[in-house]
Amino acid sequence: MNVLEALGLSTPVVQAGMGGGVTSAELAAAVSAAGGLGTIGLSDPRSFAAELHRAVKLAGRRPVAANLLVPFTRRAHIDACVAAGAALVVFHDGAPGRWIAALRAARIPVLCSAGNAAQARRALAAGADGLIAQGVEAGGHLVADRPLAVTLPEVLEAADGAPVLAAGGVADAADVRALLSAGAAGAIAGTRFLLTEESRAHPGYKQKVLGAQRTIRTMLFGMGWPLAHRVVPNAVTERWCARNELGPQTVRAFNRMSAPLSRLLPVSAQGPILAAQRVTVPLYTPALPLAGMHPGTVDRSALYAGETIHRIHDIVPAAEALARLTP
Structure with missing residues (x-):
């Protein structure tokens, strides 16, 4: 059973954790309530904690994830994930061992983004439960410099059985289906959810x-x-x-x-x-x-x-x- 199946999702699609306040609690909760996995992106610790708590409440019994940008992550963000009952935490641009250990001690699974095999191995060595293979097609900040068609098989091989989600170029159901066929445990979409009514983008x-x-x-x-x-x-x-x-x-x-x-x-x-x-x-x-x-x-x-x-x-x-x- 992969990490998404363990969360009881009805569809293997994750809303990307767009940071800076663009992901509202309403957006994350709507995705989770519909059977996917909504994600609250990083903002200042107080706003992040409030938004994550609201999303979890609005989603009812459905799981909600959190996305943390490693250079900006503080202890308060980790505490907020534990206090709110985040179902999953994703780290982007790094694999901070002490934060991963703290979350896993609270029984919260952790994924880390990777754009190549070396990044994937470092994340698993730091204690990550799984990986997100990113392609250079993705919007936002990139840990990859090659297309997902190249990075996904490389990260899958480095994962050695650990679950791997795929991000970059996901616009419709055909994209998700293709990634699942290629070995991904699920797909992550960002731009599609940026362009929603619940998104806080200007x-x-x-x-x-x-x-x-x-x-x-x-x-x-x-x-x-x-x-x-x-x-x-x-x-x-x-x-x-x-x-x-x-x-x-x-x-x-x-x-x-x-x-x-x-x-x-x-x-x-x-x-x-x-x-x-x-x-x-x-x-x-x-x-x-x-x-x-x-x-x-x-x-x-x-x-x-x-x-x-x-x-x-x-x-x-x-x-x-x-x-x-x-x-």
């Missing part, structure tokens, strides 16, 4: 994704977290990524030097910094525009989305999005 952000003709893999929005990420274009990428999608070399160098900021600054500082960002000054945090923010933030912040934009054309309720993904 309406202008959603419209940018729906109207985009392409995505780019860049490092422009890397202040404090210099990991490559996939976004749709906006005013700042058009200005600063025209010559090189990754962004100006000087900006990338500054972002690498700023990496310690993720451990020094509170997650709650992302919002005020985002409000101060300007198109003319290439200093951008990983923060994304949320509903209620000034419309101008859409053109000066990260608009994360995967390559599935070419096959997703509407905004629907979360339960409908899950139904379209169900084999």
Whole structure:
């Protein structure tokens, strides 16, 4: 029995844990209530704890997961997962042994993302119960630099029997079916759930994704977290990524030097910094525009989305999005 079967899901689909506040309790709970696995993404510890508690309550007896971005994870996030009764925790961009041990001691299974065999082996050595094989097609921050068709078999082999979920390029039921046939225990979808009524993404952000003709893999929005990420274009990428999608070399160098900021600054500082960002000054945090923010933030912040934009054309309720993904 794999980790998703143990949770009693009726469909092997997980809503990606989109961080920064874009995943509402209503979104995660709607996915879980419909038979998938909804996930609360990382935000500041207080907001994260409140949202996770609400999601678990709204989902009734259905399981709800949590997604933690390793550079920004604090002890308070781990405590919130235990207190709320998270059914599963996913770590992205690392495998922190002490946090994995704390969660497993609370009988919460842990998965870690991996974009190659080396990352997969490190995660299992750190105590992870399973893995998420990510492909470079995925939206958001990338631990992979190759397509899922390459990373999935490599991670499956390194997993040596441990369950492996697959993320990247999941837009419909045919994608899920293909990944299950390839050996994945389940599929993770992000952009499809970003474009739902329950998503807290700014309406202008959603419209940018729906109207985009392409995505780019860049490092422009890397202040404090210099990991490559996939976004749709906006005013700042058009200005600063025209010559090189990754962004100006000087900006990338500054972002690498700023990496310690993720451990020094509170997650709650992302919002005020985002409000101060300007198109003319290439200093951008990983923060994304949320509903209620000034419309101008859409053109000066990260608009994360995967390559599935070419096959997703509407905004629907979360339960409908899950139904379209169900084999």
